[in-house]
Amino acid sequence: MGFAQVFCFTLFLFIGYTLVHGGTPKVSETHYIVYMGEHSHPNSESVIRANHEMLASVTGSINQAKAAALHHYSKSFQGFSAMLTPEQAHQLAEHDSVVSVFESKLNRLHTTRSWHFLGLDSVYNGNYLPLDFTSNVIVGVIDSGVWPESKSFSDEGLGPVPKKFKGECITGENFTQANCNKKIIGARFYSKGFAIDFGPLESLNQTFFMSARDSDGHGSHTASTIAGSIVSDVSLSGMARGTARGGAPGARLAIYKACWFNLCADADILSAMDDAIHDGVDVLSLSLGPDPPQPTYFQDAISIGAFHAFRNGILVSASAGNSVFPGTACNVAPWILTVAASTIDREFDSNIYLGNSKVLKGFSLNPIKMEQSYGLIDGSDAAAPGIPARNASFCKNNTLDPALIKGKIVVCITEVFTDDRLEKAIIIQQGGGVGMILIDHNAKDIGFQFVIPSTIIGQGAVQELQAYMRTEKNPIARIYPTITVTDVKPAPEVAAFSSMGPNVITPDPDITGPGVNILAAWSPLATEDTVEHRSVDYNIISGTSMSCPHITAIAAILKSFQPSWSPAAIMSAIMTTATTMDNTHGLIGRDPNGTQTTPFDYGSGHVNPVAALNPGLVYDFNSQDVLNFLCSAGASPAQLKNLTGEQTVCQKSPPASYDFNYPSIGMSNMNGSLSVYRTVTYYGKEPTVYVASVEDPAGVEVTVTPAQLKFRKTGEKITFRVDFIPSKNSNGNFVFGALIWNNGIHSVRSPIGLNVVSV
Ligand SMILES: *[C@@H]1O[C@H](CO)[C@@H](O)[C@H](O)[C@H]1NC(C)=O
Ligand SMILES: *[C@@H]1O[C@H](CO)[C@@H](O)[C@H](O)[C@H]1NC(C)=O
Ligand SMILES: *[C@@H]1O[C@H](CO)[C@@H](O)[C@H](O)[C@H]1NC(C)=O
Numbered sequence: 001m002g003f004a005q006v007f008c009f010t011l012f013l014f015i016g017y018t019l020v021h022g023g024t025p026k027v028s029e030t031h032y033i034v035y036m037g038e039h040s041h042p043n044s045e046s047v048i049r050a051n052h053e054m055l056a057s058v059t060g061s062i063n064q065a066k067a068a069a070l071h072h073y074s075k076s077f078q079g080f081s082a083m084l085t086p087e088q089a090h091q092l093a094e095h096d097s098v099v100s101v102f103e104s105k106l107n108r109l110h111t112t113r114s115w116h117f118l119g120l121d122s123v124y125n126g127n128y129l130p131l132d133f134t135s136n137v138i139v140g141v142i143d144s145g146v147w148p149e150s151k152s153f154s155d156e157g158l159g160p161v162p163k164k165f166k167g168e169c170i171t172g173e174n175f176t177q178a179n180c181n182k183k184i185i186g187a188r189f190y191s192k193g194f195a196i197d198f199g200p201l202e203s204l205n206q207t208f209f210m211s212a213r214d215s216d217g218h219g220s221h222t223a224s225t226i227a228g229s230i231v232s233d234v235s236l237s238g239m240a241r242g243t244a245r246g247g248a249p250g251a252r253l254a255i256y257k258a259c260w261f262n263l264c265a266d267a268d269i270l271s272a273m274d275d276a277i278h279d280g281v282d283v284l285s286l287s288l289g290p291d292p293p294q295p296t297y298f299q300d301a302i303s304i305g306a307f308h309a310f311r312n313g314i315l316v317s318a319s320a321g322n323s324v325f326p327g328t329a330c331n332v333a334p335w336i337l338t339v340a341a342s343t344i345d346r347e348f349d350s351n352i353y354l355g356n357s358k359v360l361k362g363f364s365l366n367p368i369k370m371e372q373s374y375g376l377i378d379g380s381d382a383a384a385p386g387i388p389a390r391n392a393s394f395c396k397n398n399t400l401d402p403a404l405i406k407g408k409i410v411v412c413i414t415e416v417f418t419d420d421r422l423e424k425a426i427i428i429q430q431g432g433g434v435g436m437i438l439i440d441h442n443a444k445d446i447g448f449q450f451v452i453p454s455t456i457i458g459q460g461a462v463q464e465l466q467a468y469m470r471t472e473k474n475p476i477a478r479i480y481p482t483i484t485v486t487d488v489k490p491a492p493e494v495a496a497f498s499s500m501g502p503n504v505i506t507p508d509p510d511i512t513g514p515g516v517n518i519l520a521a522w523s524p525l526a527t528e529d530t531v532e533h534r535s536v537d538y539n540i541i542s543g544t545s546m547s548c549p550h551i552t553a554i555a556a557i558l559k560s561f562q563p564s565w566s567p568a569a570i571m572s573a574i575m576t577t578a579t580t581m582d583n584t585h586g587l588i589g590r591d592p593n594g595t596q597t598t599p600f601d602y603g604s605g606h607v608n609p610v611a612a613l614n615p616g617l618v619y620d621f622n623s624q625d626v627l628n629f630l631c632s633a634g635a636s637p638a639q640l641k642n643l644t645g646e647q648t649v650c651q652k653s654p655p656a657s658y659d660f661n662y663p664s665i666g667m668s669n670m671n672g673s674l675s676v677y678r679t680v681t682y683y684g685k686e687p688t689v690y691v692a693s694v695e696d697p698a699g700v701e702v703t704v705t706p707a708q709l710k711f712r713k714t715g716e717k718i719t720f721r722v723d724f725i726p727s728k729n730s731n732g733n734f735v736f737g738a739l740i741w742n743n744g745i746h747s748v749r750s751p752i753g754l755n756v757v758s759v
């Protein structure tokens, strides 16, 4: 399948966003990352000296080497990035100490109510956890920076910065030491990789700060969702009014700005990861990713950086992307917690009152009051001279006749999912129109902020609207400002845009969390995506970029609850306690039609933070287990070296890849009957007995041995076997089921996905 345009960042920001490719590097030179793995140098200076010597071997002199180098990776691993000819890159790749040389590519940037919906409010309110509970946890956020004056980043009530933190507050344009505090404890920024691709940032004629200060809004939004302080009575022009706070309001933030105008260069991200690991963050959050298909783990900068983080005990939580289709999920390495997006039980209705007094339900973030009714015209009836009616129905530029739409509400259709919806309203406004009704069944739950009163309608409403327009000679309508509706059912539903698995070897994404219409802090300078380009301090946006920080916050809470837990144990706790049920006790469906979902939509299910705090059993693994998994999945020594940065030999007979102790079971080509092993670690006080139950995948009989696990004390590990006996071929499709361990209190669930190749 070919996707003309795919994207892995905030949907809302993507639509309507353009950037001219204006870089002017010398024709023959490309920005390469030269990666050398872990190092034994005593300090950064020594690494940089060695880097320059290495680079001088191809540029001719140390001075030329210094001029060519852009980034030095000198802390958590060794390497550099530089402008090189393919010839020079090739020569460097031949060096013994060089692991790999690859081009720096681009990545895209991929709450009042949501925490209540997740049940986390009750945890804090019931004094189960004090609000400053997470104050020892440091979360690194790689994004577009932060707006430090936002009330969400107030450090009121926070104790001193944890001693373990080794990061810095780097000053820059409009960002001083005073902009760091006990909440924003570190701030760094990286622009060289971006500038090499697009030219000096100044040349792009867009607002930016050469510092960690956020002019895009995205970074402030994600950081405040994770660890924003409690700010009462916030809203977006009255919509979604409530108390804003991060999921871990006591946690500290270390800000790594590597994204500019919604794009982030591999070389800059890798620098941020090198620093973050060294600075001592506990969790890293990346609401960004490459366009699908993602490169293999061995060639992908984020996968490589995340592997070093994992090896250093840091959980990396990352967004799966907003690419809608099967097989498009990114950031799928098993050492990354991959996050899909779903709705919460809140919607924003901007309804339409027709001249015949019928009310149609519409959706948008529309605070603008329309004072009276206006005439309705279909875009296809307002085509500019020489434009076919069908073309005009999409309301694209220069297709509508201003004489016909002046003073009217125009009815438009979305052509493809990636259409720029905001632009349609601008075009209507430019032509003198006063409102827009957009027929867009597939995006109706995403809160768009249009420049004129506009609303999105789906199937049922479309029929009523069309019937009215057909029968009424002078149809009129009025679009009402948005009302916030809560306790919506069913919820959650997987968002229509959320990228889907499968990925080749592991069943991704891993988990889903709130990512539709999330209110959080914003940069007052980022007005592009707000109604009438108004400056706002809090904004509502959608994307897996928004669900990822929800999961990051929950990981931060777990980390403070269980400081000794590995990143894999935290992942396991979040995944095995997830739910596949919505608030009507039905199975979670997928927007827009409530269609049946599978683990390829949401992995283990929808996050349940309260249960995750006390999962009962944990599936743990370490970086050696990851290597064994990659070995038995067929990774070559050269590939492994690309990842680890050092000579890595596979064990003689590593456990089978399906025995990798992941908290889910996936097999993409199961050949006949098979036995799979897993090991669980018990975390509880009293002796207990867990009993297995299984939801059989269609056509496969599943048995668990032993079927009961008796634990006497915490920390005890027991290995069990799961036998799969297929009775029929699944014909290239996956069949799904689950394994559940239950002791009457805890339910520990692992999804199963099998493609039965033969019986
Ligand atoms: C940034 O700093 C300059 C110089 O102090 C000042 O004129 C400008 O108003 C500042 N911009 C913002 C957005 O604070
Ligand atoms: C930025 O503005 C300058 C001067 O107005 C113009 O020459 C240049 O083309 C603009 N660049 C972009 C990328 O729009
Ligand atoms: C109308 O749309 C079609 C298909 O998108 C396109 O090929 C054609 O050029 C358009 N016609 C005009 C006059 O814009």
Ligand SMILES: *[C@@H]1O[C@H](CO)[C@@H](O)[C@H](O)[C@H]1NC(C)=O
Pocket: 397, 398, 423, 426, 427, 430
């Ligand atoms: C539409 O095109 C005209 C020129 O044909 C341009 O001036 C205007 O800015 C465009 N509008 C949008 C929203 O792109």
Ligand SMILES: *[C@@H]1O[C@H](CO)[C@@H](O)[C@H](O)[C@H]1NC(C)=O
Pocket: 441, 442, 459, 591, 592, 593
């Ligand atoms: C949902 O249903 C509508 C109306 O039947 C249809 O037009 C649309 O394509 C469907 N969308 C998806 C993603 O299945």
Ligand SMILES: *[C@@H]1O[C@H](CO)[C@@H](O)[C@H](O)[C@H]1NC(C)=O
Pocket: 100, 101, 102, 103, 298, 299, 636, 638, 639, 642
């Ligand atoms: C190692 O990484 C480089 C750079 O991405 C790539 O060209 C090479 O193919 C990789 N090697 C293997 C064995 O994957």
Ligand SMILES: *[C@@H]1O[C@H](CO)[C@@H](O)[C@H](O)[C@H]1NC(C)=O
Pocket: 671, 757, 758
């Ligand atoms: C499945 O296993 C059988 C017996 O070992 C073998 O003949 C066959 O080629 C295998 N098929 C696949 C698809 O691996």
